Amino acid sequence: MEPNTDPVTAYYGLLLDGTASFDPARLRPLLADELVFEGPIAGRVVGADRFVRGVTGFVETMRGMTMLHRLAGDGEAATMYDAELPGGTVRFAEFFRLADGRIAGLRLLYDADRYRAAGGR
Template sequence: MSTNTTERTAALLDGYYDSWKGGLATFDEARLRSLLAPNLDFEGPIAGRRTGAEPFLQGLARVVGTMRAFHPLQRIHGETEASALYDCDLPGGRVRFAEFFRVAGDR
C-alpha cells in the first residue's frame, strides 16, 4: 500500500467533510465541486439514486441546512477506497450515516 495515495485519499475525505460538517454557514460548494467527480454515482435510502455531482450537491445542501450537529464515529481509508460512519443531529433526531467512496485521480 502506497503511503502517498493513502494520504491523498485521507486528505480528500478531510476536504469533503470539512466542506460541510459545520452546517450551512460553512457549506463550501466550490470546494465540494473541486473534490467530487462530475459523474459521481450516489445511492441512499432517502434520496434514492443520483448520478452527477450537481444533484448530489443539491441534496447535500438540503440535509446540511437542517443539520444541528455532526458526530464522526469512524473512518477507514486505503489507496482508492474509503468509508465513514457518522451521526448527524437533524430536526427529527440523531441519524446514522455510512458512506463509501472510490477515489480516482484527485477526486
C-alpha cells in the same frame, strides 16, 4: 493520512463547518463530474451537480455531526457518523470510491424512515 483520502477529509471539513459557512462551490471541485451516488431515498444518482444539491439540503437541516469511525484504503474510504437533525440523531455510514484525486462514488446507508421522522429532507 494517505493522499488519496484528501477529498474525503475536505468533504467532511465542509460538512462539519455547518450551515454558517457551507459553500457548495467549495464542494464541487472535490467531486468527479460523473460521480455515482446511491442512497435510500434518492436511489442511484449520476452527476456531481445533482449530488451537491442534495448535500446542500442535508447541511441546511443538520444541527451537528459527530464522527464515529473512519477507515481508508487504496482508492476508498468509509465513515460512520451521527447527524443531529431537528427531531433527533440519525446514524449514517458512507462508502467512498476515489479516482484521480476526487470522489467518484459514494454509497450512503441510513434508516430513511428515522431520517424523515427526525426532520431530514
